[in-house]
Amino acid sequence: MGKANKVVIIGGDARQIEIAESLLAEGNEVFLLGFDQWMRNVAGISKAVSDTDVPWSELDAVLLPVSGLKSDNKVEACFSSKELILQESWLKKTPQNCLIMSGIHTNELETVIHTVKRPLIKLLERDDVAIYNSIPSAEGTLLMAMQETEITMHKSNTVILGFGRTGQTIARTFSVLGAYAKVGTIHPSEKARAEAMGLETFEFEDLSTVVQSADLCINSIPAMVLPEDILIHFPVRSVIIDIASPPGGTDFEYAKKRGIKAILAPGLPGAVAPKTAGRILAKVISQLLGENQVEKEA
Amino acid sequence: MGKANKVVIIGGDARQIEIAESLLAEGNEVFLLGFDQWMRNVAGISKAVSDTDVPWSELDAVLLPVSGLKSDNKVEACFSSKELILQESWLKKTPQNCLIMSGIHTNELETVIHTVKRPLIKLLERDDVAIYNSIPSAEGTLLMAMQETEITMHKSNTVILGFGRTGQTIARTFSVLGAYAKVGTIHPSEKARAEAMGLETFEFEDLSTVVQSADLCINSIPAMVLPEDILIHFPVRSVIIDIASPPGGTDFEYAKKRGIKAILAPGLPGAVAPKTAGRILAKVISQLLGENQVEKEA
Amino acid sequence: MGKANKVVIIGGDARQIEIAESLLAEGNEVFLLGFDQWMRNVAGISKAVSDTDVPWSELDAVLLPVSGLKSDNKVEACFSSKELILQESWLKKTPQNCLIMSGIHTNELETVIHTVKRPLIKLLERDDVAIYNSIPSAEGTLLMAMQETEITMHKSNTVILGFGRTGQTIARTFSVLGAYAKVGTIHPSEKARAEAMGLETFEFEDLSTVVQSADLCINSIPAMVLPEDILIHFPVRSVIIDIASPPGGTDFEYAKKRGIKAILAPGLPGAVAPKTAGRILAKVISQLLGENQVEKEA
Amino acid sequence: MGKANKVVIIGGDARQIEIAESLLAEGNEVFLLGFDQWMRNVAGISKAVSDTDVPWSELDAVLLPVSGLKSDNKVEACFSSKELILQESWLKKTPQNCLIMSGIHTNELETVIHTVKRPLIKLLERDDVAIYNSIPSAEGTLLMAMQETEITMHKSNTVILGFGRTGQTIARTFSVLGAYAKVGTIHPSEKARAEAMGLETFEFEDLSTVVQSADLCINSIPAMVLPEDILIHFPVRSVIIDIASPPGGTDFEYAKKRGIKAILAPGLPGAVAPKTAGRILAKVISQLLGENQVEKEA
Ligand SMILES: NC(=O)c1ccc[n+]([C@@H]2O[C@H](COP(=O)([O-])OP(=O)(O)OC[C@H]3O[C@@H](n4cnc5c(N)ncnc54)[C@H](OP(=O)(O)O)[C@@H]3O)[C@@H](O)[C@H]2O)c1
Ligand SMILES: NC(=O)c1ccc[n+]([C@@H]2O[C@H](COP(=O)([O-])OP(=O)(O)OC[C@H]3O[C@@H](n4cnc5c(N)ncnc54)[C@H](OP(=O)(O)O)[C@@H]3O)[C@@H](O)[C@H]2O)c1
Numbered sequence A, B, C, D: 001m002g003k004a005n006k007v008v009i010i011g012g013d014a015r016q017i018e019i020a021e022s023l024l025a026e027g028n029e030v031f032l033l034g035f036d037q038w039m040r041n042v043a044g045i046s047k048a049v050s051d052t053d054v055p056w057s058e059l060d061a062v063l064l065p066v067s068g069l070k071s072d073n074k075v076e077a078c079f080s081s082k083e084l085i086l087q088e089s090w091l092k093k094t095p096q097n098c099l100i101m102s103g104i105h106t107n108e109l110e111t112v113i114h115t116v117k118r119p120l121i122k123l124l125e126r127d128d129v130a131i132y133n134s135i136p137s138a139e140g141t142l143l144m145a146m147q148e149t150e151i152t153m154h155k156s157n158t159v160i161l162g163f164g165r166t167g168q169t170i171a172r173t174f175s176v177l178g179a180y181a182k183v184g185t186i187h188p189s190e191k192a193r194a195e196a197m198g199l200e201t202f203e204f205e206d207l208s209t210v211v212q213s214a215d216l217c218i219n220s221i222p223a224m225v226l227p228e229d230i231l232i233h234f235p236v237r238s239v240i241i242d243i244a245s246p247p248g249g250t251d252f253e254y255a256k257k258r259g260i261k262a263i264l265a266p267g268l269p270g271a272v273a274p275k276t277a278g279r280i281l282a283k284v285i286s287q288l289l290g291e292n293q294v295e296k297e298a
């Protein structure tokens, strides 16, 4: 168990609530900043009215939302009625080895970290977190696919682009439901893994042929892989779900012209399974706090 | 291929459109009654403005909706602005061996058939159709489960009641997605099949213990299997999806009192995958028309 | 738990040892007849040297081997150096309601039962037992297939005939390993179930076409489904494993002529997984003894 | 297609025959050295009686067995009655860019390559080949497991050590057959992937507890992971299959003392599915020949 840690959670959504509860359950002290509209009262979780309620100088970790810092150091805060802006001065008050945790890095965040010189951890860029997160991402993709089509996933012709951490889980999800899933990747070892898992694969250069019979196409490659000259081969009324980080990999404007329903779908884990998504983060945060403890003691 | 058949589709929803298009594609003549709000124009499909536009005396088959006939011989008609009432006189004009097809039987339908003496086929009561239909039913159940919970199906504790035609497909669906699926059935051979498929099972008499750790419970048994004294053991905030035909197998009133989200979910195939659901029916209708043809010729 | 039962096991193989140990573990008294070569000593299991060591008049059940009685009332006995012949006189000494259990029925067994008038239970003919047994049967089929071919099951073209209790488990087994499994059955509802499980199916009348690309064919239909005019379409060097009860469903002589390796494979559960096969029987025997107890008391 | 290549295959087993036939089918010229006992005659494949029958100066590639070169430059040759020794002089006669291909590297091979200065390709060390090869490896492991145990894999407690390229395929194979498969790995991202695939995992430090209920343990980690103080916790009569490259990761001597059946199982792909294993190699060899061609022309 070790000594309790003091953690402040600045902004976020339902996932942060789950994180707060998990950290509390493990004996830590949790402060929430930017949660004025969150109406539950949980013993051990202190809702800070303003930054002066946070014991900055005693903190072990500061948790920013999955989206990190936005322009002008704005922080996403679903449960707040007011705009929430991170002040560098807050972080400067923390101990030297206080961990700053964020989902992803952003330029604003890098700038702040450069100034305050505290260790930064980008949770979602860890391999294990990205893989665990691929599970709610795949379920979210599935949910959207079922909502946007009039057919069953079973026996649907589903083309999956990318077989990285998220693409692999998506492909498996559709395949086990009985979809005719075909995977496109440029990496020979990803192709080999897909086949070992019983999935059909195709050569990326054959994409324009493969999509001709697609009911559904799911893209997880963060690059323009579905430009006009590929889209032209899709059947009208087919559906594209693009989960690659914005702006995605699809020429959405052209898709629309051609009568293809193409949807950019960011933030799936938080949308479809905030509790699970929160738990994934909570688990790794706990572990990091534990390791930090050990180092400090040593 | 054989000779073209003449078929009238009376009322229904998006599934009937799919059926009309499938029958047309196989060379049949199709008439629609009760589709005044359906705005597409397809060569070969005749939208009847009134019953006088239908060549009753030449018909090979009359197709009623999946729900059959309702009270006062009302027919469900999603694409109609007016009430649609089946007249016995229409059926009396059809040839003696004109097939009357409906999804399920209802008392009203039995009464009409008793009078008009035409062969009645209850499509959804055929074993093969019920099994094919279990696929969109299972996907619809999954869709609802994902919408109603804040967790992933993966690693969720999901209890499935009933392992008949639909229960079996539902259990498989949740299990392949990584749920801890536990199946309850009173039939030893269904239990054996569940285990052979790699699913966990439990003794029905242990239900009150099993539900204590349930995140999700799906019922497919058309009998009161979730009464108050079982519901009392569910965790608060758990979710029940009851797909058994109305009134389902749950004490919904008590569930509500206890803070369990219990939902009766009829009509899943038509809701989640009308195209697939329509194709399932179209396939068996085609086959029946073919067989009828052969008999008439013989 | 109930009162201990007294059971005699007459002949059999490694499965009977497993049964003996299971029954003993549940508090029953077990006698073995025809096990002179079985050299372990287990407290509570009495090895009868001759029939006079068996307390016939106090028995609750008599267990014959899976194969039942053979000609001249011979009993298979792997662990015996001598021939073992069942005497009607033994059974006549048992109480009226002593259960006679056998795997399958044979004419000889029916004759004996007709004379001695004791209740007969054919364990393997129960639906649940046949389904549980399909698991070791499928693994045994897989073992043979891997031994007899030079290719992986993954991506092999495997044709499976029959989708009954055993065929269903076999098809699933090969399919999950990544085989291109194609199922042939004459029953529409079995076809529907196969498709719902994500398997490919074909019309039985297309069998001669389907086998043209088969690496492997597994038959579970107890009827001549692979006669000369079908076999002629198999590729040379393909492999047939016929698990239907002897004489199987293959024209073995013609297969040999054509250079097809066709193998009749009876008794798979006992061969590949005697322990599991024994436990399956032990479980149902226990259950039957329990029910018999209750009846006697009532 | 491109120009035909000239390839000599020096020694090997049934896999080399498959490679020869595949290369021939793609229009290449193939020479075999060390195949005097191979009795088939295939037009286009030249069986060299001695090295003087091989057109060394015109070769595009030299293929050594999967095992590479052994001590004193011995080459494994299953189809030869004589010892086969690779002579450096042969290789020196080949063109500068003639590819030397081997399964794995060995010290002897490195020495030869250092002298002759030809490009060396270690086929099995490529990521994609190792993954494709994991398929026959996993099936071979399964075959051995079924042969060495008396239980079904279904519901067996199977512990899998290592979740690299081969471990991942093995774990999936046992899990889809219904085994209670538990995966142990020290890598957090491999653990995450195992869980995303629906497998149970455990912390490596809990190994001594986990094995206490193991029926079967499969090791794919090339390090001493099953020493005496872990083995002591295995149940007697449990089975260990160690597929890690010799000497494996098990203290075999101690295992024997304790009554655990522990088996070192090298060379599985060639043993269980030589045809598939050969095809995997043939495919990548073809591809490499094609690429080499392109380079030469450029
Ligand atoms: N919408 C959501 O809720 C959600 C959830 C999770 C992930 N995502 C997003 O989905 C994307 C994939 O995430 P991930 O975790 O799977 O990442 P990943 O493991 O890096 O996988 C991406 C795959 O795409 C490949 N790739 C990149 N550029 C390519 C190109 N130009 N052509 C062909 N292949 C290319 C990568 O290969 P290399 O490794 O060689 O680059 C890799 O194999 C990211 O943009 C991520 O932000 C979105
Ligand atoms: N919501 C939807 O969209 C949708 C879709 C499909 C089906 N359904 C409904 O779902 C239900 C199941 O359909 P199905 O096709 O799976 O039917 P099914 O094959 O007959 O399965 C129902 C199972 O429940 C068992 N059962 C019936 N009464 C029971 C009782 N009192 N206690 C324990 N077990 C009992 C049945 O056993 P016996 O065979 O011994 O009776 C059978 O095993 C039906 O009500 C059907 O109308 C709804």
Ligand SMILES: NC(=O)c1ccc[n+]([C@@H]2O[C@H](COP(=O)([O-])OP(=O)(O)OC[C@H]3O[C@@H](n4cnc5c(N)ncnc54)[C@H](OP(=O)(O)O)[C@@H]3O)[C@@H](O)[C@H]2O)c1
Residues within 6 Å of the ligand: C130, C133, C134, C137, C162, C163, C164, C165, C166, C167, C186, C187, C190, C220, C221, C222, C223, C224, C242, C243, C244, C245, C265, C266, C267, C268, C269
């Ligand atoms: N070798 C072994 O170790 C082993 C292990 C288990 C079973 N078996 C044998 O395997 C066979 C199948 O066992 P099972 O438990 O799966 O039996 P099952 O459930 O009765 O399945 C057999 C299937 O074959 C169908 N069938 C029967 N005759 C047919 C015909 N002439 N044409 C087309 N289909 C036909 C049956 O249909 P209907 O129901 O309409 O007849 C049924 O669907 C039996 O012979 C059994 O003894 C052998």
Ligand SMILES: NC(=O)c1ccc[n+]([C@@H]2O[C@H](COP(=O)([O-])OP(=O)(O)OC[C@H]3O[C@@H](n4cnc5c(N)ncnc54)[C@H](OP(=O)(O)O)[C@@H]3O)[C@@H](O)[C@H]2O)c1
Residues within 6 Å of the ligand: D130, D133, D134, D137, D162, D163, D164, D165, D166, D167, D186, D187, D190, D220, D221, D222, D223, D224, D242, D243, D244, D245, D265, D266, D267, D268, D269
């Ligand atoms: N018997 C056969 O027929 C056959 C067939 C295929 C493979 N093999 C053998 O099987 C083994 C695995 O092959 P592979 O292709 O799966 O290799 P791999 O992808 O490298 O996987 C091996 C895994 O073991 C881990 N590992 C290595 N040393 C470890 C240690 N001391 N403690 C804990 N984990 C450790 C590796 O981690 P790192 O990556 O961090 O080292 C890696 O995750 C090799 O020895 C290979 O030669 C045998």
